[in-house]
Amino acid sequence: xxxxxxxxxxxxxxxxTDPQPPLSEPHGRRWNGLGWGFLVKLAIMAVINxxxxxxxxxxxxxxxxxxxxxxxxxxxxxxLVYFTKKALPLKYLLPGLAFLLIFQVFVFxxxxxxxxTNYGSGHxxxxxxxxxxxxxxxxxxxxxxxxxxxxxxxxxxxxGLAIVDDGEIKAGSADQVLEVVGQTDSTSxxxxxxxxxxxxxxxxxxxxxxxxxxxxxxxxxxxxxxxxTRDGTTASVYLxxxxxxxxxxxxxxxxxxTVYHATDRGLFTxxxxxxxTTGWVVNVxxxxxxxxxxxxxxxxxxxxxxxxxxxxxxLSVAVPFALGLVLAIIYNDERxxxxxxxxxxxxLPYAFPAFMSALLWSGMFNAEFGVVNQLFFGGxxxxxxxxxWLARGAVLFVNVWLTFPYFFLVCTGAIQALPADAxxxxxxxxxxxxxxxxxxxxxxxxxxxxxxLISSFAFSFNNFTIIYLFNSGGPTIPGAPYTLGYTDIxxxxxxxxxxxxxxxxxxxxxxxxxxxxFIVVAAISALAFRQTKKLEEYQ
Amino acid sequence: xxxxxxxxxxxxxxxxxxxxxxxxxxxxxxxxxxxxxIDASGVTLTIWTDANRAPAIEAAAKTFEEETGGKIDLVQKxxxxxxxxxxNQVPTGNGPDITVGAHDFLGSFVEAGVIDTVDLGDAADxxxxxxxxxxxxxxxxxxxxxxxxxxxxxxxTDLVGExxxxxxxxxxxxxxxxxxxxxxxxxxxxxxxxxxxMYGFQTSFGAPVFVQDASGSYTSEVGMGGxxxxxxxxxxxxxxxxxxxxxxxxxxxxxxxELFASGKAAYTIQGPWAIETLTAxxxxxxxxxxxSAGGETAAPFVGVQGFYVSSQSANAxxxxxxxxxxxxxxxxxxxxxxADPRLPAWKSVAEKVADDPVVAGFLASAANGVxxxxxxxxxxxxxxxxxxQVQIIKGADPxxxxxxxxxxxxxxxx
Numbered sequence: 046x047x048x049x050x051x052x053x054x055x056x057x058x059x060x061x062t063d064p065q066p067p068l069s070e071p072h073g074r075r076w077n078g079l080g081w082g083f084l085v086k087l088a089i090m091a092v093i094n095x096x097x098x099x100x101x102x103x104x105x106x107x108x109x110x111x112x113x114x115x116x117x118x119x120x121x122x123x124x125l126v127y128f129t130k131k132a133l134p135l136k137y138l139l140p141g142l143a144f145l146l147i148f149q150v151f152v153f154x155x156x157x158x159x160x161x162t163n164y165g166s167g168h169x170x171x172x173x174x175x176x177x178x179x180x181x182x183x184x185x186x187x188x189x190x191x192x193x194x195x196x197x198x199x200x201x202x203x204x205g206l207a208i209v210d211d212g213e214i215k216a217g218s219a220d221q222v223l224e225v226v227g228q229t230d231s232t233s234x235x236x237x238x239x240x241x242x243x244x245x246x247x248x249x250x251x252x253x254x255x256x257x258x259x260x261x262x263x264x265x266x267x268x269x270x271x272x273x274t275r276d277g278t279t280a281s282v283y284l285x286x287x288x289x290x291x292x293x294x295x296x297x298x299x300x301x302x303t304v305y306h307a308t309d310r311g312l313f314t315x316x317x318x319x320x321x322t323t324g325w326v327v328n329v330x331x332x333x334x335x336x337x338x339x340x341x342x343x344x345x346x347x348x349x350x351x352x353x354x355x356x357x358x359x360l361s362v363a364v365p366f367a368l369g370l371v372l373a374i375i376y377n378d379e380r381x382x383x384x385x386x387x388x389x390x391x392x393l394p395y396a397f398p399a400f401m402s403a404l405l406w407s408g409m410f411n412a413e414f415g416v417v418n419q420l421f422f423g424g425x426x427x428x429x430x431x432x433x434w435l436a437r438g439a440v441l442f443v444n445v446w447l448t449f450p451y452f453f454l455v456c457t458g459a460i461q462a463l464p465a466d467a468x469x470x471x472x473x474x475x476x477x478x479x480x481x482x483x484x485x486x487x488x489x490x491x492x493x494x495x496x497x498l499i500s501s502f503a504f505s506f507n508n509f510t511i512i513y514l515f516n517s518g519g520p521t522i523p524g525a526p527y528t529l530g531y532t533d534i535x536x537x538x539x540x541x542x543x544x545x546x547x548x549x550x551x552x553x554x555x556x557x558x559x560x561x562x563f564i565v566v567a568a569i570s571a572l573a574f575r576q577t578k579k580l581e582e583y584q
Numbered sequence: 585x586x587x588x589x590x591x592x593x594x595x596x597x598x599x600x601x602x603x604x605x606x607x608x609x610x611x612x613x614x615x616x617x618x619x620x621x622i623d624a625s626g627v628t629l630t631i632w633t634d635a636n637r638a639p640a641i642e643a644a645a646k647t648f649e650e651e652t653g654g655k656i657d658l659v660q661k662x663x664x665x666x667x668x669x670x671x672n673q674v675p676t677g678n679g680p681d682i683t684v685g686a687h688d689f690l691g692s693f694v695e696a697g698v699i700d701t702v703d704l705g706d707a708a709d710x711x712x713x714x715x716x717x718x719x720x721x722x723x724x725x726x727x728x729x730x731x732x733x734x735x736x737x738x739x740x741t742d743l744v745g746e747x748x749x750x751x752x753x754x755x756x757x758x759x760x761x762x763x764x765x766x767x768x769x770x771x772x773x774x775x776x777x778x779x780x781x782m783y784g785f786q787t788s789f790g791a792p793v794f795v796q797d798a799s800g801s802y803t804s805e806v807g808m809g810g811x812x813x814x815x816x817x818x819x820x821x822x823x824x825x826x827x828x829x830x831x832x833x834x835x836x837x838x839x840x841x842e843l844f845a846s847g848k849a850a851y852t853i854q855g856p857w858a859i860e861t862l863t864a865x866x867x868x869x870x871x872x873x874x875x876s877a878g879g880e881t882a883a884p885f886v887g888v889q890g891f892y893v894s895s896q897s898a899n900a901x902x903x904x905x906x907x908x909x910x911x912x913x914x915x916x917x918x919x920x921x922x923a924d925p926r927l928p929a930w931k932s933v934a935e936k937v938a939d940d941p942v943v944a945g946f947l948a949s950a951a952n953g954v955x956x957x958x959x960x961x962x963x964x965x966x967x968x969x970x971x972x973q974v975q976i977i978k979g980a981d982p983x984x985x986x987x988x989x990x991x992x993x994x995x996x997x998x
Binding site for chain 1: 627652668678692695696698702705775776777833834896904908960970971972988989992996
């Protein structure tokens with residue numbers, strides 16, 4: 046497109062010497078034509094609006110009010126920003142802000158919200174759902190109850206069940222105790238029920254939730270049980286033992302008379318301390334944070350994990366950086382032949398997918414079958430993966446192997462970009478190679494790479510992939526909950542605690558730990574960035 | 585305008601994302617619309633399945649769709665994701681109506697309140713009782729079981745013949761005599777530990793993980809402690825890395841299968857899922873019950889696969905009908921077996937496939953077995969249990985390590 050902005054007609058860019066229209070207004074505000082550009086904008090905005098409205102409708106149907114609100118807000122903001130002339134800067138900022146809102150602010154806020162709940166195994170739904178589960182768990186089929194052939198019937202808007210029992214047609218509804226309404230010779234479901242309209246299967250399917258929740262008492266004594274159906278074609282007698290009182294927020298066991306009260310721990314608990322199986326999500330305040338710092342079974346493994354996380358993050362930056370820097374300086378020397386090929390070979394580990402490398406190395410470190418012991422240690426049975434210290438060394442080695450090419454690349458670039466005149470001046474002043482290295486090359490390389498080192502530290506701090514794929518954080522610390530292991534770093538500990546992997550889940554605790562990790566990483570990064578300003582004084 | 589292009593793409597993506605968040609609930613919404621329009625074709629059942637079983641369920645779904653006009657929305661998921669996703673999505677209303685699952689999900693599903701009870705109806709007569717028992721929690725049936733799975737002793741017939749060894753010592757003797765590099769290999773999942781595969785040997789010492797009550801249901805009383813448990817631990821230590829070395833933490837799943845498949849090991853313990861790998865290099869096998877190491881019958885865990893109905897399903901009636909009328913048929917059960925060969929719990933199919941010697945071998949092993957506990961407490965056991973076994977295999981003091989583990993388990997389950 047030669048004329049993407051459609052502006053030539055009304056406003057050719059003024060030449061610098063042209064005194065005529067003074068550019069009091071930015072170019073974007075001044076233009077108000079209907080050229081190609083506007084049509085393209087219209088088309089793109091139409092698509093955005095279409096998706097936006099779709100999102101809003103979907104959120105409305107899912108009753109996800111928060112998402113609905115956010116979608117409406119974003120869509121209105123997008124239309125306002127791009128169709129009015131009032132907010133020029135926002136035209137550039139809005140997409141970024143939208144991303145920030147959705148991927149950063151929302152995720153963080155949601156994690157923070159979970160951290161203050163007991164969300165996890167046994168606490169996933171609402172109180173109503175927990176009560177419903179208690180009712181389901183307490184409703185049992187009467188042992189000797191036969192399976193009666195059944196028709197679903199209706200009378201004046203009220204649904205009922207009609208069965209054939211020993212030649213008699215019996216019908217009833219929730220308010221109408223089952224009564225004999227006719228005789229039949231057939232043993233199949235009654236096709237006609239006196240006083241009731243028999244529903245077709247299609248009609249039944251349309252009201253299935255009413256039918257599945259329908260209970261027809263078989264006598265005036267509630268302890269005799271009631272008729273219910275699960276598939277719409279047969280019915281059996283069930284006895285319900287749990288009664289949910291929504292107003293009092295209690296579940297009562299009618300056989301023993303025990304009353305279970307809703308507690309602020311998200312469980313139905315009786316006066317003698319017995320709780321029902323199913324709980325619900327409640328706000329538990331700082332309980333998760335308190336548990337992290339006071340639970341003796343958690344405290345010790347978590348302290349080990351934390352110390353190792355810092356060591357791991359620091360060494361994962363320091364060692365590969367040192368190695369990369371040394372190699373970069375050596376292979377920058379013009380006297381080395383085949384530098385290009387050698388440099389390319391150095392970068393190879395970086396070109397491997399990290400997860401593949403982690404898995405491969407894990408196999409190579411196997412004490413009995415691994416190539417490491419067989420080739421380098423004369424077949425000795427060194428337990429790389431089973432001994433805590435050897436495992437730490439092994440996983441660190443793998444990470445160094447994986448990341449040194451990155452620092453090699455970065456340092457090579459930084460060295461090649463050094464001002465030649467400064468080096469030349471230094472050598473004229475009589476500075477030797479070592480002096481040049483110490484006073485000019487290293488400081489300048491540090492200035493160039495410091496932000497990368499900080500971000501690498503933050504990345505290594507949360508480098509889940511290597512830890513998880515290499516050894517799943519193993520070997521396990523004996524007696525530690527959630528399979529916490531000696532090479533687990535905080536982020537993989539969070540993964541273990543969340544229970545995504547199986548076992549007991551505790552999303553609340555995992556989220557609380559995530560928040561703490563976030564604060565730690567943010568604090569370290571802020572401090573480190575402040576420190577790098579000092580380095581910049583060299584420039 | 586030019587710079588706006590990127591921004592618009594970004595915004596479009598984010599809006600798409602929002603649409604995606606809400607979009608998954610669409611089936612439920614169509615259901616509520618049917619309240620006015622009386623037409624079964626508006627009913628959509630959402631079923632979660634893994635890729636293996638999808639074709640079989642698809643076939644049953646087709647019959648269902650033709651006969652009722654309803655629609656079935658089959659969602660393929662990784663089997664490992666199903667448990668956590670089901671628990672988390674059902675309460676939000678975005679879960680499926682039915683999901684495929686293993687019976688050991690049962691405890692956590694009941695605890696989370698996400699599943700409904702099921703009336704198997706006449707189908708119950710066609711199912712193996714052990715399968716129904718596995719899907720029974722506190723006296724109520726919560727799912728439709730269809731397949732069993734169990735591990736068994738697999739032996740290389742070229743090396744050690746077809747006869748089943750009765751005891752561990754017999755097996756080791758025969759294996760050693762065969763001249764194979766290793767008489768026996770067993771997967772310990774590397775450094776993670778694999779108490780599941782080891783369980784047959786453990787039960788042969790009379791040390792079950794949880795004590796079963798008279799009806800066969802597991803109680804939360806840990807059964808691994810005491811002299812029987814210690815005896816097993818001692819045995820594990822004797823055969824571990826510092827002992828005879830038959831059991832080693834250098835063996836993971838792949839290495840185990842490779843050693844057996846290449847003829848370097850005479851015996852191994854594995855499940856039906858590994859048969860293809862174990863025979864891939866031409867080794868002839870026979871499947872036998874696990875030999876006893878401690879004198880009592882070696883009882884491996886029997887796992888059961890089946891279908892669960894969501895407690896929040898808006899289509900409970902249709903979901904039940906689909907299970908008891910469309911999956912509970914010989915054709916559907918045969919299709920399930922063909923799609924993913926596990927031991928059928930459906931009697932007529934089981935009889936049909938019992939001629940297969942491999943299936944017969946696993947059935948014989950399963951006959952000795954006990955159901956894998958599905959009580960929620962089990963979630964706290966695996967990790968500690970596996971870890972203790974790894975430590976003992978690596979040479980830690982068996983008795984004290986085992987006793988510590990048992991008391992850790994007891995305090996973890998409260």
